[in-house]
Amino acid sequence: MDESGFDSRQPDSDVPVGREGPMDRSRRLFLQAAGILIAGRILPDGLGVARPPSQSGKEQKIVLVIIGGVRRAETFSPEGFVNIPHLYGDLLPSSLFYQHVRNEGVTAHFNAISSILTGNWQRVDDWGKLAPTTPTLFEQFRKRRLVDRSHTWVVASNKALTSQIGASSDPNYGPGYGANVVFPKQLLLAAVVEALRAGRTSNLADREKVEAELENAMQVGNYEGLGWNVFDSSDQLDPAVRTMVGTAVSDFVHGGGPTSGDELTYFVSREVMRRFAPRVLVVVLSDVEAAHFGSYAMHLAGIRSADRLTWQIWQEVQTNPAYCGNTTMIVLPEFGRDPDGSTTNGFFNHRANHDSTRDTWMMTLGAAIDGPQMVERPIRHVDLCPTLVALLGCPALDAQGTIIEEFRS
Amino acid sequence: MTQTDAGIDEKLKKALEQGVVARLPLTFLPFVNQQLKQWDYLFPNERRSVERLLLYVAEIPQPDSEKLFRDVVELENKMGVRGWRFSTREQTILNSSQLASTPYFEEWRRAVRAVFDVADGYAIQQEQTMAAPVHRLILIDLPRVLPVDAEHVWRAWQGIGRPLQLDLESRSNFPSAFESLIMGSRSRSDRFTGGLLDVARARAGASPSDTWTIDAGASVVDYLLDQQPPAAPASSTVVLSYARLDLYRKSFSHEMNTMRKDLADADAVFDRLRQVDVGPWCPPEVSGRPVVREFLRSLFLSGNGAVIFGNSFVEWAASEAFRRARPSFLAARFGVRSKPKPFTGAAIFENPEQVNPLPAVDDLEGSVADAQILAFYIWLAASRFEEYRNSTVCVCIAENIAQARLVAPPEFYISQEAKPVQIDRLGQALRDWMA
Numbered sequence: 090m091d092e093s094g095f096d097s098r099q100p101d102s103d104v105p106v107g108r109e110g111p112m113d114r115s116r117r118l119f120l121q122a123a124g125i126l127i128a129g130r131i132l133p134d135g136l137g138v139a140r141p142p143s144q145s146g147k148e149q150k151i152v153l154v155i156i157g158g159v160r161r162a163e164t165f166s167p168e169g170f171v172n173i174p175h176l177y178g179d180l181l182p183s184s185l186f187y188q189h190v191r192n193e194g195v196t197a198h199f200n201a202i203s204s205i206l207t208g209n210w211q212r213v214d215d216w217g218k219l220a221p222t223t224p225t226l227f228e229q230f231r232k233r234r235l236v237d238r239s240h241t242w243v244v245a246s247n248k249a250l251t252s253q254i255g256a257s258s259d260p261n262y263g264p265g266y267g268a269n270v271v272f273p274k275q276l277l278l279a280a281v282v283e284a285l286r287a288g289r290t291s292n293l294a295d296r297e298k299v300e301a302e303l304e305n306a307m308q309v310g311n312y313e314g315l316g317w318n319v320f321d322s323s324d325q326l327d328p329a330v331r332t333m334v335g336t337a338v339s340d341f342v343h344g345g346g347p348t349s350g351d352e353l354t355y356f357v358s359r360e361v362m363r364r365f366a367p368r369v370l371v372v373v374l375s376d377v378e379a380a381h382f383g384s385y386a387m388h389l390a391g392i393r394s395a396d397r398l399t400w401q402i403w404q405e406v407q408t409n410p411a412y413c414g415n416t417t418m419i420v421l422p423e424f425g426r427d428p429d430g431s432t433t434n435g436f437f438n439h440r441a442n443h444d445s446t447r448d449t450w451m452m453t454l455g456a457a458i459d460g461p462q463m464v465e466r467p468i469r470h471v472d473l474c475p476t477l478v479a480l481l482g483c484p485a486l487d488a489q490g491t492i493i494e495e496f497r498s
Numbered sequence: 499m500t501q502t503d504a505g506i507d508e509k510l511k512k513a514l515e516q517g518v519v520a521r522l523p524l525t526f527l528p529f530v531n532q533q534l535k536q537w538d539y540l541f542p543n544e545r546r547s548v549e550r551l552l553l554y555v556a557e558i559p560q561p562d563s564e565k566l567f568r569d570v571v572e573l574e575n576k577m578g579v580r581g582w583r584f585s586t587r588e589q590t591i592l593n594s595s596q597l598a599s600t601p602y603f604e605e606w607r608r609a610v611r612a613v614f615d616v617a618d619g620y621a622i623q624q625e626q627t628m629a630a631p632v633h634r635l636i637l638i639d640l641p642r643v644l645p646v647d648a649e650h651v652w653r654a655w656q657g658i659g660r661p662l663q664l665d666l667e668s669r670s671n672f673p674s675a676f677e678s679l680i681m682g683s684r685s686r687s688d689r690f691t692g693g694l695l696d697v698a699r700a701r702a703g704a705s706p707s708d709t710w711t712i713d714a715g716a717s718v719v720d721y722l723l724d725q726q727p728p729a730a731p732a733s734s735t736v737v738l739s740y741a742r743l744d745l746y747r748k749s750f751s752h753e754m755n756t757m758r759k760d761l762a763d764a765d766a767v768f769d770r771l772r773q774v775d776v777g778p779w780c781p782p783e784v785s786g787r788p789v790v791r792e793f794l795r796s797l798f799l800s801g802n803g804a805v806i807f808g809n810s811f812v813e814w815a816a817s818e819a820f821r822r823a824r825p826s827f828l829a830a831r832f833g834v835r836s837k838p839k840p841f842t843g844a845a846i847f848e849n850p851e852q853v854n855p856l857p858a859v860d861d862l863e864g865s866v867a868d869a870q871i872l873a874f875y876i877w878l879a880a881s882r883f884e885e886y887r888n889s890t891v892c893v894c895i896a897e898n899i900a901q902a903r904l905v906a907p908p909e910f911y912i913s914q915e916a917k918p919v920q921i922d923r924l925g926q927a928l929r930d931w932m933a
Contacts, residue, residue, distance in 0.1 A: 195598065195599050197598070200599070212599045212600065212601070213599075214595060214599070215595050215598075215599070216595075274844055277841070277844045277845070278844060278845050281841075281842050281844070281845040281848060281853050282845070282848075284853070285848070285852065285853050290852070290853050290854060290855060291855050293841055293842050293853060293854050293855075294839075294840075294854055294855050294856045299841050342841075348840045348841045348843065348844075349838075349843065349844055350844040379846060381801065381802070381803065382802075382803030382806045382807060382810060382846055383802055383803030383804075383806075383807055383809065383810025383813060383814065383868070383872065384803065384807055384809075384810070384835070384864065384868050385867050385868050385870075385871045385872070386861070386863070386864035386865070386866075386867035386868050387838070387864065389867065390864075429654075429656075429871075429874070429875070429878060430878040430881075430882070432882065434802055434814065434817065434875070434879075435871075435875055435878070436871075437802050437803070438802075440598065442603075442604045
């Protein structure tokens with residue numbers, strides 16, 4: 090009922106209760122973080138200061154990590170820092186950090202991510218039945234620079250995405266210039282469902298057999314049933330991609346670490362970097378969305394795992410010769426979550442028209458930044474795409490977003 | 499206007515016959531038509547809201563109703579609603595998605611709210627007398643099994659209310675203060691009397707939807723059902739037990755998991771779930787109460803983890819009870835959920851026992867984190883409504899540390915108590931408040 094707005098008649102219904110004002114919080118955060126940045130500036134090279142811009146002549150690469158809905162209160166706030174030890178403690182000191190990044194569009198997954206990727210506020214349906222209406226970062230880059238599809242990838246956990254996220258419906262661009270799109274978590278879910286259907290659930294308690302179930306899910310019939318779109322429309326997965334995913338699955342199953350959807354997304358992303366070294370890689374992490382089921386503990390665990398996996402992706406950037414020194418990594422949430430006391434049940438959802446849902450943050454690391462910096466000026470989600478397009482050496486299209494000035498093209 | 503539990507009021511019937519619905523804007527129709535269709539399954543409070551709107555529109559001349567709806571209609575035109583695949587029969591996921599996707603959504607919500615405010619204001623003026631505020635009570639339990647600690651347990655409450663030390667030695671024959679408070683003490687006839695439930699049920703004018711007990715497990719509801727006099731089986735209050743609803747939940751989950759990522763299909767599944775006979779899935783305390791049975795159906799359809807986790811069920815059921823039924827007494831008990839199992843935990847919507855043979859392991863730490871914030875959300879959900887703002891006592895008991903969080907108006911006489919409060923004394927104070 091609340092979806093239609095009929096339960097929103099109560100005064101102050103979207104106002105969080107008992108929270109300090111956003112300006113108080115941001116000032117405090119700024120002061121604390123500024124202290125960290127100053128510390129970063131006085132550390133020896135390589136121990137906190139951003140790397141100098143690429144001098145190697147290697148081509149610019151972009152790794153964009155998009156995390157699902159997280160509130161400032163649970164992340165970049167004094168009480169939230171405990172959930173993001175890597176983002177706050179390890180990466181912030183060497184980052185260009187935007188304190189206020191606005192999602193002014195639809196705060197649902199497909200529209201939010203496609204707005205980030207196109208530079209225009211997208212208002213297509215929430216479930217990815219329709220492609221974004223204006224060209225994505227991938228299409229602009231591939232068409233302008235005649236780049237092969239293997240150089241643009243989306244690896245995503247989020248169930249609300251479809252392969253339509255990889256290309257727009259713009260007749261001058263479209264799927265011919267789109268990105269490869271894979272959903273590793275969908276593989277996990279398909280394996281569970283198939284094992285359940287076939288009466289093999291005992292396999293899901295045994296690591297060796299789990300691996301076999303995952304491989305089976307990848308190989309059965311039409312892999313597009315997983316929602317993936319890789320290289321071509323063939324109903325068989327490209328052998329190189331199958332090998333790549335197989336390695337990622339093996340590492341995931343036998344690594345002994347956590348076994349969430351984001352974990353598998355990380356392993357697949359890492360393998361994509363190692364085998365294809367794409368110029369543009371978008372990683373979407375969504376364990377935080379356990380919040381929809383009302384488990385605050387699982388939501389926080391999702392934040393901690395996104396924090397750790399983002400750190401691990403940055404480690405891969407630093408150690409992988411194809412990426413080291415020439416890569417810009419950007420980390421930002423799709424949106425926040427609703428404030429405590431909202432009609433939309435607080436952290437469970439992300440539908441309230443409130444700063445708690447719309448005002449997020451963004452961290453930039455690596456080649457495109459001059460050094461650590463804290464920016465208080467608000468920017469918007471749609472500003473990122475034109476900025477990255479410029480970073481890739483392409484002329485900007487007419488879009489709602491504008492180039493962010495602190496990035497060095 | 500007198501509101502009864504059964505049937506549509508004569509005045510409203512006449513307004514409907516005179517075509518009042520045709521005077522409503524397009525975007526009002528899904529809500530109003532659905533409410534009218536489900537009239538028998540609405541709580542008195544919900545009926546009142548629709549009645550006020552329709553009777554007001556029916557009483558004012560056409561030009562005035564056009565003026566009332568002008569902003570909404572203008573926004574509908576800007577949004578292009580007439581060009582949408584928009585159901586006027588009932589609220590659908592597609593309707594909501596289309597509305598939320600327009601840049602005018604928030605403006606539209608404000609315009610809708612303004613219309614209801616006018617209708618409510620008119621009704622209150624017509625009724626001339628404002629009913630005296632009813633004293634209300636919300637009792638929440640973090641049971642002993644949840645290992646909360648005094649440093650963190652009230653952090654989510656952000657300074658709202660104050661901690662109250664409890665003396666748990668006097669908790670009657672029950673294993674918990676919560677049960678003792680709601681059930682009272684054992685009488686000579688081996689029945690329990692003097693509990694808060696007795697007081698709530700005995701209040702003048704109390705309807706069956708005025709008193710709710712919501713349990714993440716089953717023990718409290720089992721006690722209550724055991725104590726019901728045979729002549730009044732489970733009908734004098736609403737009792738919901740997550741554990742006792744196991745079959746309902748699992749059957750619902752099974753249906754929902756067939757839903758595809760397609761809006762039309764999702765609405766089709768919702769349609770099917772709205773129509774399926776859930777009677778065979780219900781425990782007796784629910785199957786005999788159509789309004790409660792349908793409350794659960796819409797609760798499970800609206801998500802928020804109510805099908806998945808007991809604590810989410812407790813919080814969301816309580817929130818929806820406040821929104822829809824405005825109970826004067828609500829008791830809610832949280833519990834423990836299991837840890838996600840390796841590999842299959844990602845399939846959070848599937849029954850974990852079914853998809854993974856590994857034994858379930860209690861997640862005590864996670865359950866504490868969930869219950870602490872969800873307990874606060876119960877209070878927040880109530881405090882959104884005027885009825886609860888200045889006339890409600892909310893007590894959240896943390897049994898493990900013999901503490902409670904108390905939110906109460908100053909006139910609640912143990913508000914300022916500094917010494918540990920005996921359960922008997924707390925019970926008496928709460929009974930006095932309710933009486």
